[in-house]
Amino acid sequence: MVNINYETEDQSTKVELPENLIFGRMMTNHIFVMDYDEALGWHNPTIKKLSKLELSPAAMVLHYGQTIFEGLKAYKQVDGRIAMFRPERNFERMNNSARRLVMPEVDNELVLNGLKELVKIEKDWIPTKPGHALYIRPLMFATDPFLGVRPSDSYKFIIMLSPVGPYYPEGFKPVPILATDKYVRAVRKGIGDCKTAGNYAASLLAQREAKREGFSQVLWLDAIEQKYIEEVGTMNIFVQFKDEVTTPMLTGSILPGITRMSVLQILKDWNYNVTERMISIDEVVDGYENGNLIEIFGTGTAAVISSVGKLKYKDKLFTFGDEEAGELGTKLYKEITGIQYGRIEDRYGWMTYLN
């Protein structure tokens, strides 16, 4: 076991959380940080006060985008225990992203241990109100000051924490989405299955145009034919037909969500006919028109489940369920958040407890 350095005397910082927590705005006082270079590998894992970074303007991350991240949450459960949802999966996925971007892998045990220690120090930052949590953001980026294009030789790894409110402050409401064939997010054999900055930069313009048209998310179609549905915003997508619940198979351009994986498991245990396959947008349209399509929802850490209330594709607008969230999405939302907040028994062993 590698020792973690602590550059912090006051392990109980005074915490004043605002009434309305805006997602991602507020950071806690401490971070976990370590450095990588060719000679030492990952070294000097430290928990210290959050402060500004010193970075060369030539740092490779700023020019060529060699950077990856993760997102997960810690919860204050109903019995006072602190628990994280499947954190080992996030570090596995981060290492997959690292390999694709020619970045060094991290030791899962070391970073999980660092994360646990950090959350313990910052435990008073975990909001206790319903639907609130501590969002966890691991991050790795290239630091070589060098203007040529090649993999960096040095990197920084950071975990920061941010207290967050519920994704839907007014309750679990369905959202309107816009299927776009004007832009694509990611192409197969590219980096769409990695949580890396470029994918999000590529999505911003489509997202802005959808917002201006009154839609809250973009439904991405495959990059080659714009025929198959892939993801919705930064969530995976599920479609319920009368005799099947299905989600796009992981072809390489889709981010393999941990919520997606968990939803697949729960649906199988609930005896739904669950599939992972290619789903064309025409099949969705036909299903809507012939009454075979029941509901559509997105899955991801931030919202857990996001019910789709409206879908626009070309010049057609499809509406679902009179402003009410879909039945299956609602049931899954209650099940997963129930496990996360300890209202429902953790029968899969998904939670990592800190106390």
Ligand SMILES: *Cc1c(COP(=O)(O)O)cnc(C)c1O
């Ligand atoms: C993070 C992310 C998801 C959801 O993954 P979870 O592990 O469920 O949070 C889906 N799509 C994209 C593009 C993402 O970045």
